[in-house]
Amino acid sequence: MSAMNRRDFLRRTGGLIAGSALPLSLIELAFADEQQNFTFAYISDSHIQHIKGKDFVRNWDRGLIRTVGEANLMDPRPDFVMYGGDLAQLGTKAELDHGLELMSALRHDKVHYVMGEHDYYLDLGEYWERQLGPQWYSFDHKGVHFVVLNSVLTYDEWTHNRWSSGEERMAVMAGLDNPSGSPFMVGEKQRDWLRDDLSMIAKTTPVVVFSHSPLQKIFKNWNFWTEDAEQVQVLLKPFDKVTVFYGHVHQIQYNQIGNISFHSAMATAWAWPYPETYAQVDSLLPKLTVEMNRADPFFERDATGWQFVDVWSGNATLHYSLTENQPRTVAFNPKTGRPEDTVYQNDRIPPQQHF
Numbered sequence: 001m002s003a004m005n006r007r008d009f010l011r012r013t014g015g016l017i018a019g020s021a022l023p024l025s026l027i028e029l030a031f032a033d034e035q036q037n038f039t040f041a042y043i044s045d046s047h048i049q050h051i052k053g054k055d056f057v058r059n060w061d062r063g064l065i066r067t068v069g070e071a072n073l074m075d076p077r078p079d080f081v082m083y084g085g086d087l088a089q090l091g092t093k094a095e096l097d098h099g100l101e102l103m104s105a106l107r108h109d110k111v112h113y114v115m116g117e118h119d120y121y122l123d124l125g126e127y128w129e130r131q132l133g134p135q136w137y138s139f140d141h142k143g144v145h146f147v148v149l150n151s152v153l154t155y156d157e158w159t160h161n162r163w164s165s166g167e168e169r170m171a172v173m174a175g176l177d178n179p180s181g182s183p184f185m186v187g188e189k190q191r192d193w194l195r196d197d198l199s200m201i202a203k204t205t206p207v208v209v210f211s212h213s214p215l216q217k218i219f220k221n222w223n224f225w226t227e228d229a230e231q232v233q234v235l236l237k238p239f240d241k242v243t244v245f246y247g248h249v250h251q252i253q254y255n256q257i258g259n260i261s262f263h264s265a266m267a268t269a270w271a272w273p274y275p276e277t278y279a280q281v282d283s284l285l286p287k288l289t290v291e292m293n294r295a296d297p298f299f300e301r302d303a304t305g306w307q308f309v310d311v312w313s314g315n316a317t318l319h320y321s322l323t324e325n326q327p328r329t330v331a332f333n334p335k336t337g338r339p340e341d342t343v344y345q346n347d348r349i350p351p352q353q354h355f
């Protein structure tokens with residue numbers, strides 16, 4: 001079903017990416033008429049972190065610099081680049097400026113940005129918005145409707161009434177498992193906007209949605225969760241084919257809920273381990289419909305890597321190249337109606353191979 005297999009992809013990228021560990025997605029949207037095919041690259045979660053003066057955390061800088069370098073070498077050249085959020089670690093002007101400076105080395109005309117919680121909670125997106133524009137928006141490209149949401153909002157009371165400073169608020173929200181944090185949400189105002197936006201789109205138009213947090217409920221304690229996910233899913237339900245891409249989780253995830261395929265992207269900065277409670281079904285709402293094999297959380301760089309995505313007739317095929325593990329492909333299976341690992345869906349991933 002894929003218009004471009006892994007070997008083709010490597011050939012088309014000159015083999016330059018083979019063996020590298022870059023968390024970059026190349027997404028191809030393929031149509032029956034090949035003239036309409038196009039690709040875009042997807043980079044996420046760089047967490048550029050300021051130390052002091054002109055010093056930034058070097059590893060996070062290097063992850064983004066290498067990714068930008070690879071994106072510049074891609075052939076065919078992606079039509080545009082998506083950035084999935086968490087460009088900064090603590091949302092400061094220094095971090096956002098430095099991150100955008102690294103991104104400015106991209107030789108692409110257009111880069112679209114998604115808001116991450118690490119970009120947002122210092123000044124509620126004010127500086128980000130001045131640099132990059134609205135926090136939620138949509139655009140059409142070659143017959144596909146793209147929607148970008150800010151899914152990391154939360155209750156007004158939490159946002160506005162509890163903190164003596166933006167720094168204090170950011171420090172709490174930046175923690176992965178801080179019990180003083182608050183669940184992410186899209187919110188009523190943005191859902192109203194989404195309803196209006198989608199009302200102008202034919203139900204047969206492929207819809208691709210980008211959020212930072214998953215628009216499904218995976219694990220609340222780590223905010224791998226969007227509180228009003230079901231209400232957003234209802235707005236997406238009338239469309240024939242919907243794909244949601246998200247960052248934030250720094251690991252491979254995939255799922256199918258009704259007509260919506262969900263796929264995460266890896267981070268350029270670091271991999272998060274898989275929460276143990278993934279196995280505790282009671283904590284999941286909804287239950288994940290596809291059992292997922294896991295990369296090994298004990299390898300610090302496992303679940304970082306690069307990936308590319310074909311979208312064919314509105315369904316996505318993701319090809320992952322992991323530094324410390326077997327390459328993997330997760331593709332939509334028309335027989336079962338859900339994304340599945342093409343090799344390891346029913347078997348455990350074999351022991352890690354070290355390259």
Ligand SMILES: [Fe+2]
Binds near residue numbers: 047085086116249267
């Ligand atoms: Fe992140």
Ligand SMILES: [Fe+2]
Binds near residue numbers: 116247248249
């Ligand atoms: Fe995040």
